[in-house]
Amino acid sequence: MRITATTQAPAETGADTIAVGIFEGEGIPHDATTGSAGGARGEPLGALLEAGEAKAKHRHVAVAHAEGRRWVLVGLGDRDAFDGERARSAAAAVHGRAKELSSRVLCWEVPHKVDDSVVEGLVQGSVLSAYRFDRFRGSRNDEDAAGVEELVLSAHHDVGAVVERAAIVAAAQNAARDLQNRPANDLTPTALGEAAREMAADLDGLEVAVRGRDWLAEQRMGAFLSVAQGSDQEPALIELRYNGAADGPVLGLVGKAVTFDSGGISIKPASPMWNMKFDMSGGAAVVAAIGAIARLRLPVRIVGVVGATENLPSGHAIKPGDIVTARSGTTIEVNNTDAEGRLVLADCLTWAIEQGAERLVDLATLTGGVVTALGGVYAGFMANDDAWAEAVLAASGASGELVWRLPLHELYAEQVKGTYADLQNASADRTAHPIQGAQFLARFTGDVPWAHIDIAGVSDNLSRAYLTKGGTGFGVRLLVELARAHG
DSSP: OEEEEESSOGGGTTOSEEEEEEETTTBSOHHHHOSTTSSTTHHHHHHHHHHTSSOOSTTOEEEEEETTEEEEEEEEEOGGGOOHHHHHHHHHHHHHHHHHTTOSEEEEEOOTTOOHHHHHHHHHHHHHHTOOOOTTOSOOOHHHHOOOOEEEEEOSSOOHHHHHHHHHHHHHHHHHHHHHHSOTTTSOHHHHHHHHHHHHHTSTTEEEEEEOHHHHHHTTOHHHHHHHTTOSSOOEEEEEEEEOSSSSOEEEEEEEEEEEEOOTTSOOOSTTGGGGGGGGHHHHHHHHHHHHHHHTTOSOEEEEEEEEEEEOOSTTSOOTTEEEEOTTSOEEEESOTTOOHHHHHHHHHHHHHHTTOSEEEEEEOOOSHHHHHHTTTOEEEEESOHHHHHHHHHHHHHHTOOEEEOOOOHHHHGGGBOSSSSEESSOSOOTTHHHHHHHHHHTTTTTSOEEEEEOTTTSBSOOOTTOOSSBOOTTHHHHHHHHHHHO
């Protein structure tokens, strides 16, 4: 989809379909009822509203025909409540109707007196709702595949920079979704590393290194390797470096990328196991977000570390009760091989700090417990530093990717202490499981301000109007917003 901004009136853009928003109590905007046709469009648009076919209720859509084009009237609800997230939802409703109408060029009349977050939301909601994953479809119906080819944002002032930024971030989120939706026999750890390399090849200031099993052994990453040893697939530590500034704190972004998680010897039930291809969602978000940060040329220094592996049962797999040694020297009792993400992240966090990270965020589909606690609305969020937590919360609010802070406390930390080693990766006490996972990871962050985001409930199959089934790319927008503020 080609995306542009203009200060031309919507009717002058050549669009075959024009979207006009209606706020409660405000009626149809004056600009939509006037123009080159001397107000000829005002009568059919007003008639829809008077008849009740068009309504100001959020996401309600109606269509009129005037001046040889379609006019999609969409309810925006209460102006005071209309923000970037509600704009994304409204844009998705409009895009869906525009596609049904076989529109090719869609122009949004940007509502008056809204901030940049709304403009971003209109772009992102359109791009994200237009997403399709067709990599493995042998044939497809051209009519079904056809959609809006061009999106134009018409505003009284220049919103070009905002539109360009929003389009880059939305494309990155869709790129993360592409990685998520690929099956595990296609997206192996090696393939994820190759995807990161291909992305970096087109971007200035971004470098990618991919290291395998022998290197992990040389670096004494025994926790990471313990997860990988059950699979014949080569594991990969994917390191991404972006230098968009000469100085300033280095932001470390760490992602869990278990490209398939069977649970290992502690094997999962069969019925939902196919969904475990999404256990690499944190890594996908980190890769795609750093790509967007580089494409936006943000003035920030980033080190990204993604731990990619499969977690499978075999004669080589780690067994419950085994003890492994992480790169930091910490020993770990592996009481449950299905609590593998924290083992991968332990060595990745250590490595990120050794590579200069002065602020840390990790994204991981870490626990089923966070799904029970928060469902598919919020990601669970824990942090060891209040100021850094506020920065992450601010980025969450700006991006519309919601996180809810859960506590860390020394009494929870007692639950991850080992009997025969320094730590245990899973306690017999299954209460507060998301917090236990974070307390485990906290042991590998030292004094570095760190935030852990458990995205298990929001990584796939969300009920957002602009996200179809499958991977969501959750975390891309949040990480880009954090980098913008960090720079």
